Amino acid sequence: MADVCGQVLLGSGLTVLSHPLMYIKVLIQVGHEPLRPTLGRNLFGRQVYQLPGLFAYAKHIIKIDGRAGLFKGLGPRLCAGTIGTLVHSKVAQKCQEQGTPQILGGQQKDKESSLQQVVNETTREMVARSCATIVTHPFHVITLRCMVQFIGRETKYSGVFDSIITVYREEGILGFFAGLIPRLLGDVLSLWICNLLAHLINTYAIDDSMSHTGEIKNCSQAMTGFFASMLTYPFVLVSNIMAVNNCGLAGGRDPYASVYPTWVDCWMHLSREMAATP
Secondary structure, three states: OHHHHHHHHHHHHHHHHHHHHHHHHHHHHOOOOOOOOEEEEOOOOOEEEEOOOHHHHHHHHHHHHOHHHHHOOHHHHHHHHHHHHHHHHHHHHHHHHHOOOOOOOOOOOOOOOHHHHHHHHHHHHHHHHHHHHHHHHHHHHHHHHHHHHHHHOOOOOOOHHHHHHHHHHHHOHHHHHOOHHHHHHHHHHHHHHHHHHHHHHHHHOOOOOOOOHHHHHHHHHHHHHHHHHHHOHHHHHHHHHHHHOOOOOHHHOOOOOOOOOOHHHHHHHHHHHHHHOO
């Protein structure tokens, strides 16, 4: 229990520190670009027009809403983090106690192969993460909508409980799970890509006789995690857009976002736009 409390406190602290960055990222994802591009140089020295960076965007938000404006949506995000940590810990413990069905082999052997062990551990982690994601997704939706209100200067979503009532009254139960499917798919794919790729690197590219083997393996895990997050970023983007899609806010409709019937339509539309970009 003490470990879980420590994880909750650490996670809450990191959430508070990283919240302004997530806030700016979400506004950029839905297409809010209030500052004009400036002329600068790229890595090759060529003059190009560049959109303002994170600090310029943060200064813009502070100019309008003050420093506290950088923390819109923090309340429901903290709720999501706390509940998600508790659910993940409980489900992971249950999976560990009961055991996970074998994926690669028939009967369970006394000594699992290295790859089979990775598959089984990843499966348990996938179940725990998925349960936590499903339970906390309503708070994730409310967090995103609190943030997107900055675009149209609305006050529709003002608190956790008021926002829950608003979503339920206007969209029913399904409104709390807008964008859930692409988010789950992205999480699952990212987890499997990261763990399997790290296993292959640690098994075939790193010699156990090398010095600082443990540090090297930890570094490879971090690198594969970053690579997996890059590959699955489209799922995150589509999920966030669908969470605010047609929810009654300016940031959830034209000109910032089209109204998509399903997340597949959103994916296809963004893919066509990307293909058309020179």
